[in-house]
Amino acid sequence: MPVTKMLESTVGESSCTLGATEVGAQLGLSAATINAWAKTNRMPAYRIRRSWLVLRVEFEAWVASTSTVPGQSSSTWPDPLASLPPYLSLNATAKVLRVSVPTLGQMLTQGDMPHLDLGSRKRISLDALRTFLDSVRNDGPRVL
Structure with missing residues (x-):
């Protein structure tokens, strides 16, 4: 069973973010390779403490932008956070950022x-979450 499907079955819904392990599983690469790519700006990613996360929509757009198949366009990708409510609980925010609730609490305190x-x-x-993600984004390719 692919990692994304396992996540969906345990969470009950598809997450709008992916971790390095999930991105690596989809591409057939190691998490270390994905982390190196994020660190060197080869792919769009967000640094959250010591981990990298990727917005699912940005990942799909980035993959499509690297395609050599004629006619694939990434011009109609939806907002990755559009399905979230205007205000998120700590649990919901921690799930999106892929950190624990205590880690998120430390981030808020700091x-x-x-x-x-x-x-x-x-x-x-949601605006604060967007602003935070913009502040921790690497300078990887922007395809949205």
């Missing part, structure tokens, strides 16, 4: 990402 503090609850706006 001021890495703006958030709403609603007493005992914290929420991250």
Whole structure:
């Protein structure tokens, strides 16, 4: 069973992000190769602490942009975060960023990402998530 299918069966839905292991599994490469490509800007990726993540839509657009098949176009790719609600819980945000909830809590405490503090609850706006992802994006090829 492919890694993406295993993720979908355990999460219940397809995640909008992929880890280096999942990208490597889809391309038949090691996670170390994917990490090296992300580090050297050969592919679009986002550095979250010590890991790299890739937005699924950007990955698919990047793969299509490397195709030698005539007629493939990546001009109609949807917004990768469009299906998310305007405010995300810590659990939902941690799932998107592929970090643990305690790690996300540290990131919020250190001021890495703006958030709403609603007493005992914290929420991250979709705009804040987009801004954060822009700040940690490598300078890999932009195909969207």
